[in-house]
Amino acid sequence: MAKIKTSYFCQSCGFEAAKWLGKCPSCLQWNTFVEEVVEKKPSGTPDWKSDTAENKGRVNKPNLIDAIQYSEQERLLTPDKEFNRVLGGGIVGGSLVLIGGEPGIGKSTLMLQLAVTLVGLKVLYVSGEESEAQIKLRAERLYPAKEKINPAKSDCYILTETATQNIFKQIEQLKPNIVIIDSIQTLHSAHIESTPGSVSQVRECTAELLRFAKESGTPVFLIGHITKDGMIAGPKILEHMVDTVLQFEGDRHHVYRILRAIKNRFGPAAELGIYEMQGNGLREVSNPSEILLSQRDEPLSGVTISATMEGMRPMLIETQALVSTSPYGTPQRSATGFDTKRMNMLLAVLEKRCGFKLGTKDVFLNIAGGIKVEDPSIDLGLAVAIISSHEDMPISYKTCFAAEIGLSGEIRAVTRIEQRISEAQKLGFEQIFISHYNKKGLDLSKYHIQIKTVSKIEQVFNLLFG
Numbered sequence: 001m002a003k004i005k006t007s008y009f010c011q012s013c014g015f016e017a018a019k020w021l022g023k024c025p026s027c028l029q030w031n032t033f034v035e036e037v038v039e040k041k042p043s044g045t046p047d048w049k050s051d052t053a054e055n056k057g058r059v060n061k062p063n064l065i066d067a068i069q070y071s072e073q074e075r076l077l078t079p080d081k082e083f084n085r086v087l088g089g090g091i092v093g094g095s096l097v098l099i100g101g102e103p104g105i106g107k108s109t110l111m112l113q114l115a116v117t118l119v120g121l122k123v124l125y126v127s128g129e130e131s132e133a134q135i136k137l138r139a140e141r142l143y144p145a146k147e148k149i150n151p152a153k154s155d156c157y158i159l160t161e162t163a164t165q166n167i168f169k170q171i172e173q174l175k176p177n178i179v180i181i182d183s184i185q186t187l188h189s190a191h192i193e194s195t196p197g198s199v200s201q202v203r204e205c206t207a208e209l210l211r212f213a214k215e216s217g218t219p220v221f222l223i224g225h226i227t228k229d230g231m232i233a234g235p236k237i238l239e240h241m242v243d244t245v246l247q248f249e250g251d252r253h254h255v256y257r258i259l260r261a262i263k264n265r266f267g268p269a270a271e272l273g274i275y276e277m278q279g280n281g282l283r284e285v286s287n288p289s290e291i292l293l294s295q296r297d298e299p300l301s302g303v304t305i306s307a308t309m310e311g312m313r314p315m316l317i318e319t320q321a322l323v324s325t326s327p328y329g330t331p332q333r334s335a336t337g338f339d340t341k342r343m344n345m346l347l348a349v350l351e352k353r354c355g356f357k358l359g360t361k362d363v364f365l366n367i368a369g370g371i372k373v374e375d376p377s378i379d380l381g382l383a384v385a386i387i388s389s390h391e392d393m394p395i396s397y398k399t400c401f402a403a404e405i406g407l408s409g410e411i412r413a414v415t416r417i418e419q420r421i422s423e424a425q426k427l428g429f430e431q432i433f434i435s436h437y438n439k440k441g442l443d444l445s446k447y448h449i450q451i452k453t454v455s456k457i458e459q460v461f462n463l464l465f466g
Contacts (some may be wrong), residue, residue, distance in 0.1 A: 008033045014235025017146055018159040026235065034332075036194040043390060050284050057420060076178075076219070077271040079117045082275065082284045085313070086246060086259050088267015091178070094217040095266065096210050098184075098239065100224045100232040101248030104281055106257055106275075107205055109225050110248065111180050113281055114221075115156045122155045124176035128162040128186030142281040161199075162196060164189045164208050176218065182221040184238075199235045239263065250277075256291060257282065261311070266407065271311035277371060289316040290416040292369040302389030305431065306381030307402035308373055312329035314416070314423040316400060319367035319378055321385035326362045337367030338382070339374070346383050353409035353457060377414040379405040380433060383457065384464065393465055398430040403438075409457045413437040433460060 008017045010033055015026040043224055074092030084090050087097070087153065101107045108130075115123040116139055127135060133160050157174060164187055173180065187205040188196040191401050193229040204224070213220045222242065224232045232239060239245050243265045250257035259273040276322065285291055293305065293316060295312050302321045307314060325333065335343045350356045365382060367373050381401035388395050402420045404412040414420075415436040424432050431450035441455050454460050 006035055007200075010235070011199055012236060014199050014203055014237045025365060034199070036198050036200050048398070068166060076121075076287065080114060080284060081260065082273030082326050083114065084273045085311075086261050086273045087244065088261075088264055090269070091219050091262045092243070092266045093219060094124055095219050096213045096242045097219070097243060097244040097246065098222045098224050098232065098242040099246045099248060100226050102226060103332050105248050105250055105409075106183055106277060107248050109138070109281055110141070110183065110259070110275075111221060112139060113225060115178075115180055116154045118156075118178065119154050121177040122157065122174060123178045123180065124157050124171065124174060125180045125182065126159045126161060126167055127182045128160070129182060130160070132158050132160055162186050164205055168212065171212070176221050176284075178221070179209075179212075180221045181201040181223065181345070183225060184209075185225050202238060203235055210241055212388075220317045249372075251370045256285070256369065256371075258371060268311050271313070273403075277309055288313070289423060292317045292371070299394035301392050301394045302385050303397075304381040304385040304388065304395050305400040305429070306378035306398070307400055307424055308342075308375040308378055309416055309420065310375075314419040314427075316423060316427060317371070317373065317378070319381045320366040320368060321382065321383050322362075322364040322444075323358065323386055323390040324362045327445060328359055331360060332364070334363075337370070337372045337380075338365050342379075343382070343387055345387070346379060349405060349407060349409055349457070350383060350386065354387075354461060356387060358390070359387075361390070375414075376404040377402050377420070379403065380411065380457075380460065382459065387461060387465070391465065395464065398428070399433070400424050400429050401433045403433060403435045403454075405457060411435045411437075411454050411457060411460070418444065421447055421449060421451065 009015070010018050010027060010029065012032045013024060013027040014030045015024050017033065020035070029237040073093050074113070075092055077090045097112070106108055112125065112135065115125045125135070157176065159167065161170070170434055184202060184206060185197040188201050189204045189208060192200050192204045209220050209222070219307065224238070226232050232245070244261065245263040247260045247262050248257060249260060255277050257275040257277055259267050259275065261267070263269055270421055274288045274291070275282040276285055293465050302323070305316055305317050311347045318322050318335055333340060333344060333347075343363070346365060347358050351358050352436055363386065380403040381386075383405055384395060385399060402417065404414055404415055406412050415432055415439045419435070421432055426449055429449060431452055433452050433454060436453040436455040444451055452463065454463070
C-alpha cells in the first residue's frame with residue numbers, strides 16, 4: 001500500500017510546510033496551519049484540452065518587448081451598465097474575475113442575471129450549491145413571462161457539477177463564450193486528495209480554470225465565499241492569481257448593494273456600482289446621489305452634504321453627527337462608515353484650532369445609506385456637522401462641502417474638483433465650499449452654483465455661524 005502524502009498549508013496565505021508550524025513564516029499569522037492529504041498532479045495533458053504547447057513539446061522563448069505583436073481586443077459590453085463600469089468598460093476576453101461577498105448578499109443573483117441577459121452568447125453557469133430546478137425557479141422569478149427578457153430565449157446553460165474534470169469535458173463539447181462558477185469552494189480536482197474548499201483544492205481548481213481562460217480566451221467568473229473577517233475564503237494567493245477581484249457589499253437591512261473593485265488589471269481599482277435589491281432581483285442605480293441624500297423639508301442640525309469620489313464617479317452623500325454631554329467620565333466616540341481614528345483627529349483639530357470644548361462630549365458620526373467612505377474630502381462636511389450639532393444650529397440643505405482638513409486647521413485641495421462641483425450643480429445645490437488651493441486653473445464662470453473658497457477652518461465657521 002502506497003504511503004499517503006500529507007502537507008501542512010497556511011489557511012491565510014497558502015504557504016506549504018512539511019510539518020506543523022505555530023506561526024506562518026510567510027504571512028506571520030498564528031495557528032493557521034492545517035494538515036491536508038496531497039498528491040502531486042501527474043504529468044500529461046491538461047483535462048480541458050489535448051493539443052497544448054506542453055503536449056507538442058514547444059518551449060517559450062524570450063522576445064524583445066518592441067517585437068511583440070498584439071491585437072486590440074474589444075470588450076464585451078453587458079446590458080448591466082453598473083457591471084461594465086466596475087470592470088473598467090466591459091468584460092475582457094480570457095480574464096478571470098473573482099466575486100466575493102457575505103452569504104445571501106446577492107452574488108448568485110447578480111451572476112444569474114448576467115447569464116440570462118447575455119442573449120446571443122453561450123453562457124455556462126456551473127453550480128455546485130444548487131440544483132437545476134432551484135436555478136430555473138430563481139431565473140423565472142427574476143424575469144417573469146411579461147418581461148422583455150425571457151430565460152427561455154437566452155443561451156444560458158446550467159450544469160450542476162463539482163468535479164473539474166467533468167466540467168472541462170462539458171466545456172470542450174459546448175464551447176461557451178462565458179463560464180460562471182458558483183462557487184470555487186465547492187469544486188474539487190481528482191489530482192488533489194483533499195476535501196473541497198481546502199487550501200490545496202481551491203488553489204489547484206483556480207489554477208486549472210486560469211490556464212483554461214488564458215489559453216482559450218474565454219472569460220471565467222468565480223464566486224467565492226468569505227470568512228467571518230470579511231476576507232475571501234481560501235489562500236491569499238487566490239486573489240493574486242485572478243485578474244479582477246470584486247467585492248459585493250451591503251447590509252441585509254438595507255435594500256442597496258455595492259459592487260466594489262478591489263483589484264483590476266484591466267481598469268481602475270476604485271470603481272463601484274450600486275444596485276437596489278428588489279423582489280425580482282437587482283436593479284441598477286444610475287444616480288447614487290439621489291438615494292444617498294434623504295428628502296428633508298427643513299434643515300436639521302448635525303446634518304451636512306459632502307461631495308466625494310468613488311473611482312471616476314462623483315457622489316453626494318449625507319454626513320450626520322450627534323454631539324451630546326457625556327453622562328460618564330469617559331466620552332464615547334463612534335463612527336459608522338468612517339474611520340474612527342480620523343474622526344478623533346478632526347475632533348482634536350476643532351478643539352485646538354477653533355476652541356470648541358469637545359473633550360467631555362459624546363460624538364457619534366454616521367454616513368447615511370450604509371456605505372463606507374475613505375475619501376478625505378468629506379473632512380470639512382463632517383467637521384461642520386459636528387459643530388452644527390454642538391451648537392444646535394442647522395446648515396442649509398442647499399449647501400455642500402468638498403475639502404480635506406489638515407492638522408494645522410488648513411483647508412487642503414482635493415482631486416477632480418470640477419466633477420464634484422458639476423454633480424452638486426446638477427442636483428440643485430446653491431453653494432459649495434472648496435479649498436482656496438483648488439481655485440487655480442478652475443473656470444468659475446461656467447458654473448451657476450455659488451463657489452466659496454476658504455483656506456482656514458475658521459473662515460468656514462465665520463461664514464456659516466457668524
